[in-house]
Amino acid sequence: PDLIYRPKQTSNELTCTLRLSVGPTEVHASLAGTSRVTEDVSVPVDGHEVDAILVNLRYSVSGDLSGSWHERLWLARDDWLPLRIQRDIDLHGPAVFTEQSELQLESRTPSR
Numbered sequence: 001p002d003l004i005y006r007p008k009q010t011s012n013e014l015t016c017t018l019r020l021s022v023g024p025t026e027v028h029a030s031l032a033g034t035s036r037v038t039e040d041v042s043v044p045v046d047g048h049e050v051d052a053i054l055v056n057l058r059y060s061v062s063g064d065l066s067g068s069w070h071e072r073l074w075l076a077r078d079d080w081l082p083l084r085i086q087r088d089i090d091l092h093g094p095a096v097f098t099e100q101s102e103l104q105l106e107s108r109t110p111s112r
Contacts, residue, residue, distance in 0.1 A: 001002055001046070004035040004055050004057060004073070005035065005037055005053065005055055005075070007098075009037070010011050010036060010037050010107055011034055011035070011037075011088065012034065012043045013032075013033075013034055013037045014031070014032070014034060014035055014057070015030070015031065015032050015033075015062075016030075016031040016059070017029070017031070018030075018031060018061075018063075018065070025094055025100070027063075027064040027065060027093060027094060028063050028064050029062065029063035029064055029065040029066075029091075029093075030060050030062050030063050031059040031060070031061050031063070031069065032059065032060055033057060033059035033060060033064075033069070034057075034058055035055055035056065035057050035059045035077070036055070036056045037053055037054070037055050037056075038053065038054040038055075038056070038057075039053050039054075040053075041053065041054045041074065042071050043074045043076075043083040043084055043105075045072045045083055045105050045106070045107065045108055046106060046107040046108065046109070049058050050076050050108070051076070051077040051078070051082055052074045052075055052076055052077055053074075053075055053077060054072060054073070054074050055072070055073045055075065056070075056071075056072050057071040058068065058074070059065075061091055063093075064094065065091045065092065065093035065094075065097075066091070066092055066093060066094045067089070067090045067091040067092050068088075068089070068090050069087075069088075069089045069090075069091070070087070070088045070089075071085070071086070071087045071088075072084075072085070072086040072087075073085055076108075081105070081108065082103075083104075083105045084102070084103065084105065085101075085102070085103045086101070086102045087099055087100070087102075088100050
């Protein structure tokens with residue numbers, strides 16, 4: 001959380017390097033983006049509203065891969081537990097990788 005969210009800071013610049021080795025191919029990519037925070041949101045989990053912050057991550061990808069990566073994270077304010085994650089990824093290069101996913105926490109109570 002200290003990389004994508006800093007209290008009292010609504011925007012943060014982010015850079016990452018991706019390196020993959022698959023068989024004889026090695027892929028390098030640079031990700032440059034921002035995280036933007038919307039505070040004071042709530043997420044329903046198991047019939048209760050949980051106070052959360054919403055972090056929007058947007059990356060532009062360049063290098064052997066190009067494209068975009070957009071991710072939204074709803075993090076519980078009290079313990080940083082990921083309550084919901086939405087991801088939209090569209091990368092092109094030696095291979096094409098696309099993802100559109102949404103994960104929603106159903107309960108904060110362990111099942112065991």
